[in-house]
Amino acid sequence: MFARIFTPSPASVLMRYTHNSTSDAKPAHWLPALMLVWTFWIFFTPLYQTSAFTHWLWPTLISFVIFLWLFYRIYYRDLAQVVPCAYGIAALAIALTPLNPGAQGYLVYACAFFPCRGNTRKATRDIAIVLAAYSAEWFYLGFDWPYLLNGALISLAVGFMNLNFIRKQQREAELRLSHDEVRRLAALAERERIGRDLHDLLGHTLSLITLKSELANKLFERDPVAARREVADVERVARDALAQVRRAVTGIRAAGFAAELASAKVLLESNGIRLQCDICDIPLPTDIETALAMTLREAVTNIQRHAQALSTRICLRDEEGKLVLRIEDNGRGGAIIPGNGLTGMRERLAVIGAKLRVHSERGRGTQLCITLALPQAALAPSAPASILPTVDAHAQPKLSH
Numbered sequence: 001m002f003a004r005i006f007t008p009s010p011a012s013v014l015m016r017y018t019h020n021s022t023s024d025a026k027p028a029h030w031l032p033a034l035m036l037v038w039t040f041w042i043f044f045t046p047l048y049q050t051s052a053f054t055h056w057l058w059p060t061l062i063s064f065v066i067f068l069w070l071f072y073r074i075y076y077r078d079l080a081q082v083v084p085c086a087y088g089i090a091a092l093a094i095a096l097t098p099l100n101p102g103a104q105g106y107l108v109y110a111c112a113f114f115p116c117r118g119n120t121r122k123a124t125r126d127i128a129i130v131l132a133a134y135s136a137e138w139f140y141l142g143f144d145w146p147y148l149l150n151g152a153l154i155s156l157a158v159g160f161m162n163l164n165f166i167r168k169q170q171r172e173a174e175l176r177l178s179h180d181e182v183r184r185l186a187a188l189a190e191r192e193r194i195g196r197d198l199h200d201l202l203g204h205t206l207s208l209i210t211l212k213s214e215l216a217n218k219l220f221e222r223d224p225v226a227a228r229r230e231v232a233d234v235e236r237v238a239r240d241a242l243a244q245v246r247r248a249v250t251g252i253r254a255a256g257f258a259a260e261l262a263s264a265k266v267l268l269e270s271n272g273i274r275l276q277c278d279i280c281d282i283p284l285p286t287d288i289e290t291a292l293a294m295t296l297r298e299a300v301t302n303i304q305r306h307a308q309a310l311s312t313r314i315c316l317r318d319e320e321g322k323l324v325l326r327i328e329d330n331g332r333g334g335a336i337i338p339g340n341g342l343t344g345m346r347e348r349l350a351v352i353g354a355k356l357r358v359h360s361e362r363g364r365g366t367q368l369c370i371t372l373a374l375p376q377a378a379l380a381p382s383a384p385a386s387i388l389p390t391v392d393a394h395a396q397p398k399l400s401h
Contacts, residue, residue: 008076013116032075038105039064045102056100063096067106074113083126086113090130094137101143104151107134111155115163118170127159175270182266186259205241209234257284260293261314264300268312271304273329278315282323288372291352292316292325298341299327299368307331307366318374323354325370334362 008014014031042064046056070085070092086109093106110130115123131152138148216230261277268275284292296314303309309331316325336342336358349356354372 006076009078011078011080012076013079013082014075032071036071038108039067042100042102042105045104046100059096059099060102063092063103063106067092067109071109074116079117082113082116086110086116086126087130089113090134094134097134097137098141101147104147107131107151108155108158111159112162115159115166118166120163120167123159123163127156131155172270201244202241205237205244209237209241212237257289257293257296257316260296260300264296264314267300267304273303273309274311276311276313278313278317280317282316282318282374284323288323288352288374291348291354292370294348295325295345295356295368295370296327298345302341303327303329303331303366307333309365321374323370323372323374325368325372327368328365330365332363333360333365336360336366 043060046060067089070088073081074085089106090110093103093110096103096106107130111127114126114130117123135148135152139145212230212234216227216234219227219230261279265275265277300312303312307329309329311330313326313328315328316323318324342358346356349370349372352372354370357369357371358366359369360366
């Protein structure tokens with residue numbers, strides 16, 4: 001029964017906070033308990049003025065029981081109950097203040113909960129109404145105004161801080177939806193491209209095989225020699241088509257550098273990390289492009305998880321006949337402990353004959369430099385290749401190392 005009581009509603013404040021932190025996390029039951037720490041001031045404040053407030057304890061205890069019930073409903077029940085419960089907490093502050101000026105703590109909680117529905121205008125209106133009513137009571141009671149000013153400023157700061165936090169969560173949720181839509185459209189475009197490539201690749205070939213097979217069937221009785229020639233042509237065309245399909249499948253399976261660059265931009269900028277790109281138009285064989293794309297993915301993932309960077313720079317250049325890929329960040333840097341990611345990166349690059357150099361200095365970020373000689377044979381027309389687009393990011397600031 002206890003577990004059922006403290007199982008949050010799917011549309012509760014607690015579940016929204018949990019899902020915005022990580023999509024597969026369990027409800028963060030520690031959060032409400034942590035937020036209750038600040039109720040200490042409700043009981044501590046009147047201890048300074050025991051002569052003026054002699055009958056504060058029992059009313060405060062009764063109000064605290066009501067507050068806990070409202071607090072529970074805000075965190076564990078539906079979002080529709082948040083604003084009425086927040087007004088209820090504000091009413092507790094107004095009712096208890098004549099006996100206990102520490103009831104200002106309830107006012108802070110009320111102002112903190114109003115923004116939970118995410119509507120800036122309504123949250124601002126609710127906070128203004130509650131502060132105006134409480135201020136009127138405070139002056140009516142003749143209490144010192146500096147204490148009111150302190151409570152009002154804290155309430156405003158906490159309220160608008162929570163409002164900003166919730167709006168940031170909403171923007172991140174919208175960004176995730178837009179990323180999902182981009183991925184869906186990219187997958188749809190890729191399926192359409194594959195369909196066009198297969199049609200262009202096999203349409204003419206299969207039609208030719210059909211015609212030659214029909215011709216060989218007609219010549220089988222009348223001219224066996226010509227029929228055998230047509231069958232041999234069918235075999236040759238079929239083998240050629242099989243080779244083309246294999247090359248096409250290899251290209252489909254390969255990871256594209258341009259696609260990984262777009263994914264890196266989405267991942268980094270959604271985490272508040274600026275990305276500057278300097279990419280030259282360089283035709284790359286499929287195996288080299290795939291290795292560089294996978295290296296880029298691993299490096300960007302490490303930046304997002306560990307670097308604590310504000311800016312990242314990705315540069316791909318042809319320097320004196322060598323392909324050079326640099327991935328830099330301005331994060332915390334420090335000693336690099338080789339792990340599975342870095343080891344796999346080195347092994348993948350070694351297969352294509354590339355060298356990886358890592359330089360990291362504490363407080364000045366990390367730089368990965370991949371160097372690869374590009375022989376002319378690698379750019380022969382027979383090798384499947386893709387053209388990397390130039391990305392213009394001059395408007396973004398460069399890193400300083």
